[in-house]
Amino acid sequence: MQRTNESVYDGVVVFPKAAPTPTGAESGIKLDLDDPGWGWRDLTGVIQPKASGAGSPTRQIYAGGQLADYAFALNDVCDINFHTPHDHVPGTDMFVHVHWSHTGTAISGTAEFTVYHSYSRGHNQANFPAEKSVVITVPTPNIATIPRYRHRVDEVALTSAGGSASLLDNALIEVDGLHLTTIKLTQLPVITGGNLFIHTVDIHYQSSNLATKQKSPNFYI
Secondary structure (H helix, E strand, O other), rough: OEOOOEEEEOOOOEEOOOOOOOOOOOOEEEOOOOEEEEEEEEOOOOOOOOOOOOOOOOEEEEEEOEEEEEOOOOOOOEEEEEOOOOOOOOOOOOOOEEEEEEOOOOEEEEEEEEEEEEEEEOOOOOOOOOEEEEEEEEHHHHOOOOOOOEEEEEEEEOOOOOOOOOOOEEHHHHOOEEEEEEEEEEEEOEEEOOOOOOOOEEEEEEEOOOOOOOOOOOOOO
16 A cells, blocks of 8 residues: 555545644644535434324425425424534534524514523443533514515524533533434514424534544544
């Protein structure tokens, strides 16, 4: 095998096993030759509606005759959990975003989605702490600004350096960690002749585009 700097080429590419970092010397695949940076990927979620009773979104026809999804009334909730993948770059921030639309002929007011979340590292390292919450606020002044059936993606930060009362400490996020998440529609715009639908909720994270050397902590030795 011919070794060139830190990579080996002989039908395969071999990278150093050390953990990538937000800046500085690291291993992984970055994008943009002029200004290299970690690319973004999604942790995709599936809506798990509250099973019954007050606060449970309902499956309703969305468009046409058969296509349906979950329509949310004020204070309806759903649960979505997210697993941190092995290509996550330690120390980088995550952003939670809601995919939503409406079926009304008119709309006004504000849509507000409150995200309740708790995070724990895996492999018997930590307990889930008390929940925190962040809010995604979207003004909806009129049907021209927020058209019927328009696919909206609105997001807010989920982490920060050091964390806060509402945000997770990005230094705590680790491969195989789990985000327990509940989404609540805490403000519903006035919608004429239709409903607000939440299609899914995802988390943006920065990716090294690599796996980890080990499948449990320490993942990078």
